[in-house]
Amino acid sequence: MKSHESFFNYFKTAPSMSDPLRQALISCLKEAKLPKGTYLLKEGEVSNQLYFVVSGLVMAYYQQDDSEVTSWMLDDESFVCSISSFLNRLPSFETIRLLEDTLLLSIGYEDLQHLYQEFPSLNYWGRLLVEYSLLRQEQRIRMLKIKNAPERYHFFCHHYPLISQRAPNKYIASYLGISKFTLSRLRGVKMKNQFALVTENSYLYT
Numbered sequence: 670m671k672s673h674e675s676f677f678n679y680f681k682t683a684p685s686m687s688d689p690l691r692q693a694l695i696s697c698l699k700e701a702k703l704p705k706g707t708y709l710l711k712e713g714e715v716s717n718q719l720y721f722v723v724s725g726l727v728m729a730y731y732q733q734d735d736s737e738v739t740s741w742m743l744d745d746e747s748f749v750c751s752i753s754s755f756l757n758r759l760p761s762f763e764t765i766r767l768l769e770d771t772l773l774l775s776i777g778y779e780d781l782q783h784l785y786q787e788f789p790s791l792n793y794w795g796r797l798l799v800e801y802s803l804l805r806q807e808q809r810i811r812m813l814k815i816k817n818a819p820e821r822y823h824f825f826c827h828h829y830p831l832i833s834q835r836a837p838n839k840y841i842a843s844y845l846g847i848s849k850f851t852l853s854r855l856r857g858v859k860m861k862n863q864f865a866l867v868t869e870n871s872y873l874y875t
Contacts, residue, residue: 672700672723676774679721679746680794690788697780702772709749709773710765716754718775722747725771726835730843731763739843741805742768742832752802768836813846821845822855 673695680686686694698721710716712732720727727749729740740763743749754761755778784791812824825845826833833841842852 672772672774673698675723675746676721687790690791693784693788697776697784698774700774703767705767705770707767708764709767710751710761712762712764713760715758716751716761717778718750719755719781720749721774722749723772723774725767726769726832727765727771728768728840729763729765737843739840742836742840742844744832744835748798818847818851819855821847822852
């Protein structure tokens, strides 16, 4: 199944999984194609599923006063969940929603814990996922603390080029901690610079 190939491709740079572990994972993974706007988790619920995005776009946000603040956005071949809720078995402070029609694989918390016990080597990949999540959050915190608006936008486009093209402006602006007006201005400057570069290069071949 193509979706399972995508799932295991995520781990291609790590030590290979044993065939019994691969088969055990396949037996626990559930596939679903869900429409844009579907909620995977709502604030106050306990996160019971770890999702793998085969294709699509997912966001998480939390409420701050009367506003929704974007926590993160992830696209193809990414693992998503409310990690603190999933690991601590506590109500989530954030909501997770699909921004596109999305093909997902999911595994339940109880199934995953059972596999950890049956296959100790799986704990290695679990650690990698947690480490990646922590690094992603640290990157965003540092970005918000020490970078100005143009630097934040450049950082986002560099690290998440596809999401920068696919996600609505209001969610990108919220993630970057800037206004929609500022984001539109930065997009305009970027497009202008790209056009100037293309025009300049075209003269080299005339």
